[in-house]
Amino acid sequence: xxxxxxxxxxxxxxxxxxxxxxxxxxxxxxxxxxxxxxxxxxxxxxxxxxxxxxxxxxxxxxxxxxxxxxxxxxxxxxxxxxxxxxxxxxxxxxxxxxxxxxxxxxxxxxxxxxxxxxxxxxxxxxxxxxxxxxxxxxxxxxxxxxxxxxxxxxxxxxxxxxxxxxxxxxxxxxxxxxxxxxxxxxxxxxxxxxxxxxxxxxxxxxxxxxxxxxxxxxxxxxxxxxxxxxxxxxxxxxxxxxxxxxxxxxxxxxxxxxxxxxxxxxxxxxxxxxxxxxxxxxxxxxxxxxxxxxxxxxxxx
Amino acid sequence: xxxxxxxxxxxxxxxxxxxxxxxxxxxxxxxxxxxxxxxxxxxxxxxxxxxxxxxxxxxxxxxxxxxxxxxxxxxxxxxxxxxxxxxxxxxxxxxxxxxxxxxxxxxxxxxxxxxxxxxxxxxxxxxxxxxxxxxxxxxxxxxxxxxxxxxxxxxxxxxxxxxxxxxxxxxxxxxxxxxxxxxxxxxxxxxxxxxxxxxxxxxxxxxxxxxxxxxxxxxxxxxxxxxxxxxxxxxxxxxxxxxxxxxxxxxxxxxxxxxxxxxxxxxxxxxxxxxxxxxxxxxxxxxxxxxxxxxxxxxxxxxxxxxxxxxxxxxxxxxxxxxxxxxxxxxxxxxxxxxxxxxxxxxxxxxxxxxxxxxxxxxxxxxxxxxxxxxxxxxxxxxxxxxxxxxxxxxxxxxxxxxxxxxxxxxxxxxxxxxxxxxxxxxxxxxxxxxxxxxxxxxxxxxxxxxxxxxxxxxxxxxxxxxxxxxxxxxxxxxxxx
Numbered sequence: 191x192x193x194x195x196x197x198x199x200x201x202x203x204x205x206x207x208x209x210x211x212x213x214x215x216x217x218x219x220x221x222x223x224x225x226x227x228x229x230x231x232x233x234x235x236x237x238x239x240x241x242x243x244x245x246x247x248x249x250x251x252x253x254x255x256x257x258x259x260x261x262x263x264x265x266x267x268x269x270x271x272x273x274x275x276x277x278x279x280x281x282x283x284x285x286x287x288x289x290x291x292x293x294x295x296x297x298x299x300x301x302x303x304x305x306x307x308x309x310x311x312x313x314x315x316x317x318x319x320x321x322x323x324x325x326x327x328x329x330x331x332x333x334x335x336x337x338x339x340x341x342x343x344x345x346x347x348x349x350x351x352x353x354x355x356x357x358x359x360x361x362x363x364x365x366x367x368x369x370x371x372x373x374x375x376x377x378x379x380x381x382x383x384x385x386x387x388x389x390x391x392x393x394x395x396x397x398x399x400x401x402x403x404x405x406x407x408x409x410x411x412x413x414x415x416x417x418x419x420x421x422x423x424x425x426x427x428x429x430x431x432x433x434x435x436x437x438x439x440x441x442x443x444x445x446x447x448x449x450x451x452x453x454x455x456x457x458x459x460x461x462x463x464x465x466x467x468x469x470x471x472x473x474x475x476x477x478x479x480x481x482x483x484x485x486x487x488x489x490x491x
Numbered sequence: 492x493x494x495x496x497x498x499x500x501x502x503x504x505x506x507x508x509x510x511x512x513x514x515x516x517x518x519x520x521x522x523x524x525x526x527x528x529x530x531x532x533x534x535x536x537x538x539x540x541x542x543x544x545x546x547x548x549x550x551x552x553x554x555x556x557x558x559x560x561x562x563x564x565x566x567x568x569x570x571x572x573x574x575x576x577x578x579x580x581x582x583x584x585x586x587x588x589x590x591x592x593x594x595x596x597x598x599x600x601x602x603x604x605x606x607x608x609x610x611x612x613x614x615x616x617x618x619x620x621x622x623x624x625x626x627x628x629x630x631x632x633x634x635x636x637x638x639x640x641x642x643x644x645x646x647x648x649x650x651x652x653x654x655x656x657x658x659x660x661x662x663x664x665x666x667x668x669x670x671x672x673x674x675x676x677x678x679x680x681x682x683x684x685x686x687x688x689x690x691x692x693x694x695x696x697x698x699x700x701x702x703x704x705x706x707x708x709x710x711x712x713x714x715x716x717x718x719x720x721x722x723x724x725x726x727x728x729x730x731x732x733x734x735x736x737x738x739x740x741x742x743x744x745x746x747x748x749x750x751x752x753x754x755x756x757x758x759x760x761x762x763x764x765x766x767x768x769x770x771x772x773x774x775x776x777x778x779x780x781x782x783x784x785x786x787x788x789x790x791x792x793x794x795x796x797x798x799x800x801x802x803x804x805x806x807x808x809x810x811x812x813x814x815x816x817x818x819x820x821x822x823x824x825x826x827x828x829x830x831x832x833x834x835x836x837x838x839x840x841x842x843x844x845x846x847x848x849x850x851x852x853x854x855x856x857x858x859x860x861x862x863x864x865x866x867x868x869x870x871x872x873x874x875x876x877x878x879x880x881x882x883x884x885x886x887x888x889x890x891x892x893x894x895x896x897x898x899x900x901x902x903x904x905x906x907x908x909x910x911x912x913x914x915x916x917x918x919x920x921x922x923x924x925x926x927x928x929x930x931x932x933x934x935x936x937x938x939x940x941x942x943x944x945x946x947x948x949x950x951x952x953x954x955x956x957x958x959x960x961x962x963x964x965x966x967x968x969x970x971x972x973x
Contacts (some may be wrong), residue, residue: 233633328791436725437727454926456628
């Protein structure tokens with residue numbers, strides 16, 4: 191029995207492992223190496239310059255500016271998305287009070303609506319919202335003007351004071367739907383009798399959400415938190431489509447910086463160094479987030 | 492460095508040895524710890540190519556090997572690829588034994604970067620578009636062939652002239668780096684201020700020749716319920732063109748020379764100060780279409796085509812770009828920037844005309860001679876006329892648009908160029924240091940034309956950008972003297 195086991199296992203594992211090593215581990219390793227060079231990406235010639243790229247980046251105000259935006263995203267995107275997701279999910283699944291545990295009227299329809307952005311690609315979302323934010327013919331300013339709120343109509347993506355928030359709003363919009371479904375599924379698995387007991391005790395909806403639903407879906411919230419934090423560290427695709435980091439670098443993110451430095455300025459060494467920085471940031475954020483959100487599991491019995 | 496090596500079992504599957512978890516981790520760790528070996532994959536290996544060469548004679552002055560295959564990569568953008576196919580047919584007429592490998596892509600950089608690293612680039616590249624390979628870096632890395640031989644060769648069909656002698660003045664200089672020509676910019680582009688002659692005729696407006704007339708007309712236009720100006724808000728660098736043009740016309744071409752050569756405080760010269768002060772007027776007096784800063788180039792140009800704004804700054808590709816949304820009879824025309832006053836060094840007619848649409852022959856091209864011969868074919872009168880007919884754009888070959896029926900906007904370009912004559916001017920810092928225009932001056936223009944900063948801060952911001960480039964050793968510095 192034992193003789194045949196390992197070759198068979200190896201035959202299944204090794205090809206997959208090889209593919210993983212070639213296409214995942216090797217590029218990472220190469221990025222670390224390239225980050226130590228002044229490679230310009232057009233010849234096979236480069237000099238080893240040690241940590242010079244990192245030293246340069248440490249004083250690079252553009253990178254710090256971009257990093258600050260990522261930090262803001264990391265603080266705000268999970269909070270806003272999870273809050274919105276939890277609220278909507280609880281309305282859809284346990285929102286209707288009166289002792290019966292079910293969602294508000296038409297919740298199946300709302301689920302489809304909320305989930306819709308999830309099936310669109312980031313590029314389409316970006317283009318779509320670029321048109322919505324169009325200060326002259328866009329839906330947003332048009333709507334504001336139609337209801338007489340002309341004062342609130344802005345140039346959105348053209349104004350450094352608003353562009354970042356406009357992009358953040360799109361991120362929340364694009365992601366909330368997925369978490370509505372995720373939290374919804376978690377809420378569905380909560381035993382109904384807990385809610386019925388709470389209803390008998392006359393708890394308010396808010397207390398129900400805060401004291402019963404939230405603790406029981408905490409695992410999902412934790413996963414959402416890590417996911418969204420990692421997403422906030424990226425943000426590249428949406429920024430690239432909507433603003434390319436502008437106006438005046440007000441929506442720049444680290445991913446966009448890496449792209450500009452590598453593919454715009456052809457400083458691939460420095461670009462890789464930014465990539466390495468991002469790698470460690472993402473790694474540490476994940477570890478920290480998992481630690482902070484760790485809690486005793488609640489067992490349904 | 493072709494060591495793909497040591498990379499775990501992937502290359503020698505399947506490993507019959509029992510594999511413990513520890514051994515596996517060890518191998519993985521070794522892979523991470525030995526990046527130098529792995530690096531071969533991304534940055535490795537170029538050989539010295541065998542370059543094809545034939546016998547030079549009167550019919551074949553560049554010494555092309557007649558049967559050497561030729562690979563041409565075209566940027567599939569506003570001009571499409573059909574014009575190139577026509578040039579390839581012409582090349583084949585002269586070298587029937589050559590096979591031509593044609594491809595057209597939109598992302599030149601991403602497609603061709605690996606081939607440069609590998610040392611096997613194609614023979615001719617139309618290095619254009621937003622995804623172009625930074626020309627300054629290409630030159631600095633010695634990746635491009637010096638085109639002097641081509642320029643000194645006799646023209647294919649203009650008797651008694653060398654290729655160089657058939658070109659418009661200033662055309663070669665745009666591709667020159669430290670005195671050598673590495674890039675052939677094939678299309679001739681006029682940069683100026685565009686307006687609809689239909690609108691102006693209907694309203695009885697005259698295109699303004701002086702700054703005072705311009706401001707007075709802006710007032711009239713605004714009173715008529717139209718915004719005098721709009722601009723490509725999310726790409727505000729388009730507005731740096733009229734500002735610099737105004738400065739050059741006021742203080743002479745030295746303004747551009749200093750900017751290109753990264754002279755200290757070049758952006759804060761008297762000419763630039765006067766120009767920035769003048770242009771600030773259209774911001775301060777609210778002559779710019781509301782919301783412009785939030786529009787991208789297509790959105791703003793469409794507002795302009797729809798008659799919501801009277802003026803827009805752009806290059807001569809505008810007509811082609813807006814084809815689908817331009818109303819019939821709109822009749823767009825280009826004009827030079829207004830003169831600041833009587834003291835201007837250059838006349839009103841002086842306009843920024845420059846060669847664009849870069850073509851290069853890589854230094855390591857297998858058929859380098861053939862690549863140059865292909866450019867010589869493009870620069871023949873026949874090749875140039877065919878291009879103008881196919882894509883409605885001028886070329887750098889003098890007289891190649893003569894006798895052709897041109898669309899309204901392009902026709903206005905020809906007239907403006909003729910009037911400008913030898914007073915035309917240009918700058919090339921945007922080619923030397925792509926980042927300076929695309930990112931830094933761009934950001935400054937955005938702040939300035941949306942009214943968040945004044946003219947002095949605007950020039951400070953541009954200067955800071957130029958100083959950053961000057962201080963960064965990663966950018967090779969270029970100088971020009973004329």
